[in-house]
Amino acid sequence: MSSTIxxxxxxxxxxxxxxxxxxxxxxxxxxxxxxxxxxxxxxxxSHVKNKDALFMAVFEDALEMEALFARxxxxxxxxxxxxxxxxxxxxxxxxxxxxxxxxxxxSYIPPASLFDELQEGYEVYMQQLLADFTTALRRHLGQISDxxxxxxxxxxxxxxxxxxxxxxxxxxxxxxxxxxxxxxLMGDSIARLEQGETP
Amino acid sequence: MSSTIxxxxxxxxxxxxxxxxxxxxxxxxxxxxxxxxxxxxxxxxSHVKNKDALFMAVFEDALEMEALFARxxxxxxxxxxxxxxxxxxxxxxxxxxxxxxxxxxxSYIPPASLFDELQEGYEVYMQQLLADFTTALRRHLGQISDxxxxxxxxxxxxxxxxxxxxxxxxxxxxxxxxxxxxxxLMGDSIARLEQGETP
DNA sequence: CCAGGGCTACCTACCGGTCGGTAGCCTTTT
DNA sequence: AAAAGGCTACCGACCGGTAGGTAGCCCTGG
Numbered sequence: 001m002s003s004t005i006x007x008x009x010x011x012x013x014x015x016x017x018x019x020x021x022x023x024x025x026x027x028x029x030x031x032x033x034x035x036x037x038x039x040x041x042x043x044x045x046s047h048v049k050n051k052d053a054l055f056m057a058v059f060e061d062a063l064e065m066e067a068l069f070a071r072x073x074x075x076x077x078x079x080x081x082x083x084x085x086x087x088x089x090x091x092x093x094x095x096x097x098x099x100x101x102x103x104x105x106x107s108y109i110p111p112a113s114l115f116d117e118l119q120e121g122y123e124v125y126m127q128q129l130l131a132d133f134t135t136a137l138r139r140h141l142g143q144i145s146d147x148x149x150x151x152x153x154x155x156x157x158x159x160x161x162x163x164x165x166x167x168x169x170x171x172x173x174x175x176x177x178x179x180x181x182x183x184x185l186m187g188d189s190i191a192r193l194e195q196g197e198t199p
Numbered sequence: 200m201s202s203t204i205x206x207x208x209x210x211x212x213x214x215x216x217x218x219x220x221x222x223x224x225x226x227x228x229x230x231x232x233x234x235x236x237x238x239x240x241x242x243x244x245s246h247v248k249n250k251d252a253l254f255m256a257v258f259e260d261a262l263e264m265e266a267l268f269a270r271x272x273x274x275x276x277x278x279x280x281x282x283x284x285x286x287x288x289x290x291x292x293x294x295x296x297x298x299x300x301x302x303x304x305x306s307y308i309p310p311a312s313l314f315d316e317l318q319e320g321y322e323v324y325m326q327q328l329l330a331d332f333t334t335a336l337r338r339h340l341g342q343i344s345d346x347x348x349x350x351x352x353x354x355x356x357x358x359x360x361x362x363x364x365x366x367x368x369x370x371x372x373x374x375x376x377x378x379x380x381x382x383x384l385m386g387d388s389i390a391r392l393e394q395g396e397t398p
Numbered sequence: 399c400c401a402g403g404g405c406t407a408c409c410t411a412c413c414g415g416t417c418g419g420t421a422g423c424c425t426t427t428t
Numbered sequence: 429a430a431a432a433g434g435c436t437a438c439c440g441a442c443c444g445g446t447a448g449g450t451a452g453c454c455c456t457g458g
Contacts, residue, residue, distance in 0.1 A: 008403075024308065026225045030390065030448065042450080043404050051448065088302055108367055109304060119368070154373075154380035162361035169318070175355075181353035185384045192387055207437070229414065241416080243440050250414065 009047045014038045014098075016058045025111040027083035052114060059106070060076035062099035063121050067128055069093065069100075074132040081186055083156050085165055086129075091175060092165045104164055130157055141193055146168060148193060159186065208246045211236045212391055213297075215257045220301035224254055224310040251313060258305070261298035262320050270297075273331040280385055281335035282355050285328075286362055288373060289305060293366045303363055329356055340392055347392060358385065 005013070014039035019028040030051060034041040048054040073086040093100050110118040133156050134149055144152075159182045166175045204212070218227040233240040249255040260326035261327060272285040292299050302321075307316040332355050333348055343351075358381045365374045 006384050023311075026223070027311075027444080031446085039403090040405060041448085045449075048404050069310065072247060107306060108307065108364060112222070112226075122368075145425080151380045151383060153398075154376045155384050157357070158361040158365070158377045158381050160356040161364045165360045165364055166357070169321075177349075178212075178351045178357045181350045182357050185354050187386050188388045188391055205436095230412085238437085239439055240414085241440080244415075245437055252400080 013058055013061055016054055017098050017102050020058060021098050021105055024105060032199050059118060061127055062103050065099045066103055067125055070129055074136055081190060082140045083133045086178060090163055104168060144193060211246050212257055212260055215253055216297050219257060220297050220304055223304060223350055261302050262324055264298045265302055266324055268327055273335055280389060281339045282332045286378060289366060303367060347354050
């Protein structure tokens with residue numbers, strides 16, 4: 001499926017993710033990407049068929065990395081709430097990972113021509129995130145009905161999207177305020193489930 | 200401050216908001232906007248100085264409309280939770296209002312050159328939204344500490360962003376699932392405040 | 399020795415923006 | 429009443445610049 005990644009192609013992909021994250025699909029130019037990679041624009045075509053293919057390659061690259069990151073968050077033991085590790089790692093991740101910034105920038109409003117493919121990939125990523133959260137939730141609470149688990153799942157995914165958005169356009173201070181507020185809401189609801197809800 | 204809007208300019212602005220909402224700042228071309236307005240590209244310059252000014256005019260237009268929409272939501276009596284009217288009107292609003300779609304598309308990731316101006320305008324919009332929610336919350340609960348009000352404000356703004364994002368890239372069914380889930384969380388937390396939290 | 403990555407040079411298409419000019423509608427002047 | 433002038437909205441033609449993409453030669457490493 002995925003062709004082998006030579007060192008030169010690796011350099012191109014890394015250059016591309018920087019430019020796409022910074023300027024978006026339309027705003028990033030192939031000459032800029034080539035410059036970043038230290039080669040000429042025409043030389044890009046030795047490695048990639050065209051701009052769309054380059055974008056998709058970067059997308060799959062980023063998706064893989066961020067899926068791995070999420071997995072690791074859920075693999076670490078969670079002191080408090082389920083999903084807490086992931087949420088609290090977001091700020092640092094946003095600062096460190098060019099690929100994460102790329103995903104955030106391009107996945108909400110993707111280039112129209114690639115919409116379907118991107119949506120499909122993003123869907124898989126989100127389903128994994130949701131599944132990881134649900135199992136963590138089930139591990140945290142001994143017993144929980146499928147309905148409740150589903151509702152909490154929707155709520156947590158909403159919380160994650162909310163934090164993602166906050167990363168993009170709110171400052172660090174308000175990100176943390178939002179994180180605390182949403183964690184309190186989640187905490188309240190989970191505590192309520194823990195006490196048992198049969199009235 | 201704001202110059203008068205002639206009928207011809209009105210047509211240009213309406214054409215522009217469609218194109219900008221559909222293709223974004225960089226993706227929308229002046230020829231496309233002119234075509235939509237039924238004139239030639241050169242004629243645009245009888246009404247606006249350049250692309251940036253056109254975009255800003257559309258932005259202020261949209262901001263005004265959506266601020267009005269939010270006001271009306273909070274003016275209506277709310278049967279359940281504070282801020283509920285606004286959240287539950289979003290789906291229909293997204294379907295109906297080109298200006299709303301424009302705001303959602305362009306405000307998270309604005310064109311770099313206009314970033315500051317846009318951020319400023321969006322900030323005002325959000326502050327009004329937050330203030331409206333806070334007064335509604337205070338009206339709903341008789342007594343609430345400033346700290347709690349602030350936390351709930353952050354949480355509700357997060358909820359709103361989450362719903363905005365859902366409008367963009369999730370289907371209608373999942374939007375409603377998310378809305379229900381988040382409303383349940385908010386309801387739980389508000390109920391907890393209602394009972395009084397001095398232990 | 400030759401395959402492949404890199405290069406220069408070039409292409410077409412389209413971008414935002416400017417130019418000179420014009421049709422038609424007011425308002426003013428005689 | 430009619431000529432004169434000004435103003436608005438519009439147009440086709442064109443500008444410099446840049447975009448994505450192609451052709452073909454050169455150089456180097458296995």
